[in-house]
Amino acid sequence: MHNPFIQIAGSKRSLHVQVAREIARKILSGEAAQNEIIPSEMVLCQQFSVSRTALREAIKLLTSKGLLESKPKVGTRVKSRDNWNFLDAQLLDWVIDLGDNAIVYQEFLALRKAIEPEAAALAAKNATAQQRILLSATFQQMDYVSKNFDADKWMEVDMEFHRLVFLSTGNSFYLPFANVLCTMFKSFISHSSEKGGTCIGEHRAIYSAIMAGDADKAREANATLLKNTNHRLPTSN
Amino acid sequence: MHNPFIQIAGSKRSLHVQVAREIARKILSGEAAQNEIIPSEMVLCQQFSVSRTALREAIKLLTSKGLLESKPKVGTRVKSRDNWNFLDAQLLDWVIDLGDNAIVYQEFLALRKAIEPEAAALAAKNATAQQRILLSATFQQMDYVSKNFDADKWMEVDMEFHRLVFLSTGNSFYLPFANVLCTMFKSFISHSSEKGGTCIGEHRAIYSAIMAGDADKAREANATLLKNTNHRLPTSN
DNA sequence: TCAACCCTCATTATATGATAAATGTTAAAC
DNA sequence: GTTTAACATTTATCATATAATGAGGGTTGA
Numbered sequence: 001m002h003n004p005f006i007q008i009a010g011s012k013r014s015l016h017v018q019v020a021r022e023i024a025r026k027i028l029s030g031e032a033a034q035n036e037i038i039p040s041e042m043v044l045c046q047q048f049s050v051s052r053t054a055l056r057e058a059i060k061l062l063t064s065k066g067l068l069e070s071k072p073k074v075g076t077r078v079k080s081r082d083n084w085n086f087l088d089a090q091l092l093d094w095v096i097d098l099g100d101n102a103i104v105y106q107e108f109l110a111l112r113k114a115i116e117p118e119a120a121a122l123a124a125k126n127a128t129a130q131q132r133i134l135l136s137a138t139f140q141q142m143d144y145v146s147k148n149f150d151a152d153k154w155m156e157v158d159m160e161f162h163r164l165v166f167l168s169t170g171n172s173f174y175l176p177f178a179n180v181l182c183t184m185f186k187s188f189i190s191h192s193s194e195k196g197g198t199c200i201g202e203h204r205a206i207y208s209a210i211m212a213g214d215a216d217k218a219r220e221a222n223a224t225l226l227k228n229t230n231h232r233l234p235t236s237n
Numbered sequence: 238m239h240n241p242f243i244q245i246a247g248s249k250r251s252l253h254v255q256v257a258r259e260i261a262r263k264i265l266s267g268e269a270a271q272n273e274i275i276p277s278e279m280v281l282c283q284q285f286s287v288s289r290t291a292l293r294e295a296i297k298l299l300t301s302k303g304l305l306e307s308k309p310k311v312g313t314r315v316k317s318r319d320n321w322n323f324l325d326a327q328l329l330d331w332v333i334d335l336g337d338n339a340i341v342y343q344e345f346l347a348l349r350k351a352i353e354p355e356a357a358a359l360a361a362k363n364a365t366a367q368q369r370i371l372l373s374a375t376f377q378q379m380d381y382v383s384k385n386f387d388a389d390k391w392m393e394v395d396m397e398f399h400r401l402v403f404l405s406t407g408n409s410f411y412l413p414f415a416n417v418l419c420t421m422f423k424s425f426i427s428h429s430s431e432k433g434g435t436c437i438g439e440h441r442a443i444y445s446a447i448m449a450g451d452a453d454k455a456r457e458a459n460a461t462l463l464k465n466t467n468h469r470l471p472t473s474n
Numbered sequence: 475t476c477a478a479c480c481c482t483c484a485t486t487a488t489a490t491g492a493t494a495a496a497t498g499t500t501a502a503a504c
Numbered sequence: 505g506t507t508t509a510a511c512a513t514t515t516a517t518c519a520t521a522t523a524a525t526g527a528g529g530g531t532t533g534a
Binding site: 041 | 483484485486487
């Protein structure tokens with residue numbers, strides 16, 4: 001019954017995720033307007049050539065992220081953009097896949113500028129012993145990669161460094177940023193995210209301040225790093 | 238087959254949400270340890286007295302929020318805390334229901350201090366004409382309520398004001414904060430969130446700066462408001 | 475004329491059972 | 505000891521049936 005074409009197009013994930021992704025694409029791209037009622041389950045099952053089970057699980061996934069809302073008799077409505085949880089890594093992944101990433105990148109940078117300096121400050125105060133060890137190890141890798149430069153490896157350690165900062169804040173609300181940041185970094189592979197190469201000096205300043213427990217200096221250093229972050233966009237994808 | 242006791246306990250929502258909520262409670266409270274495999278579908282169906290359909294939809298909901306991950310043969314595993322999306326309003330609602338909100342409130346305030354001044358600055362720059370009209374109407378209500386004080390109404394307009402600021406940033410990544418903020422405000426009903434009553438002066442400063450398009454002043458004013466925000470906790474719940 | 479009530483029916487919600495796919499485990503083969 | 509293959513368990517998917525919901529139309533009565 002299931003059309004293998006979709007399986008090929010939607011890569012290797014489970015069926016309901018593939019369906020969810022396709023519906024999400026239609027919503028995010030505006031093909032399905034906000035507040036619009038999407039076709040009934042029966043119709044969608046036929047469109048995607050999947051069972052109601054798979055389709056409904058897809059809809060539940062999207063409902064959880066604020067894209068849809070279902071009611072008996074009424075149908076399933078596309079929620080307004082205000083309700084879309086852009087701080088969900090999976091949803092962000094779908095957004096990125098639409099292309100059109102110039103704006104997304106710029107908006108994300110604006111968010112980083114607000115959140116990351118404070119995250120660094122919190123990490124300086126709250127990082128656990130184990131987190132400091134991880135941060136230490138990661139910075140040493142950064143240092144090494146900056147001297148033996150490799151764009152891919154730099155992206156990886158750079159991402160890991162900033163991820164660890166978020167995880168070290170000791171604040172639950174900062175945790176999701178770690179995943180969102182990773183999604184963002186991965187999507188911009190082969191695109192050096194900082195001006196003038198590796199910015200190892202700025203990173204060292206952040207690292208040192210955190211290890212020294214100096215919140216103000218950590219905040220300042222991270223703000224400086226982001227000031228130097230360029231706005232160039234990836235050429236590919 | 239379905240045990241009506243659960244329906245009573247879990248209020249009026251759909252069954253799979255009730256089940257999801259209950260599983261979430263076990264995860265968030267630590268009753269189900271991180272990285273632990275939860276019982277198989279069959280067992281959980283019996284435990285909750287629901288069909289596999291309902292149970293699986295519940296699991297999909299939790300998977301979407303980063304709490305679970307399923308694999309054939311392996312089972313369904315509780316993901317580590319790093320993956321929980323605390324910036325999801327529904328999940329936050331469940332967290333709040335655990336009680337233990339002193340820490341949640343404090344952590345949220347730390348987030349607001351990082352994000353809200355910048356949101357106000359962005360709103361000053363980017364708010365659309367329609368958003369300025371809404372903001373204006375809301376502030377006038379605030380002004381009225383501050384003069385004819387009513388705690389519940391103040392909470393409502395206060396929430397709406399800050400919500401509008403997030404929606405007016407013109408930045409997709411700031412939108413989710415609006416919902417999270419609302420969830421937070423609603424949970425702390427009957428608990429005046431600002432010191433010395435209504436803080437109408439500080440709010441006026443934010444409002445005026447945004448309407449004037451003065452980003453720096455808006456940021457400053459919002460930071461001042463949050464500095465004056467107290468850390469008292471709700472006495473109830 | 476209109477408001478209150480009831481019935482209809484399309485749609486989602488839930489249940490059930492069957493089959494497929496995936497994958498860790500175990501045992502067999504070399 | 506290592507590799508390979510069969511097995512068993514669990515989730516994934518499909519198919520179908522029944523229940524609950526509530527918007528909209530129709531009816532009734534004043």
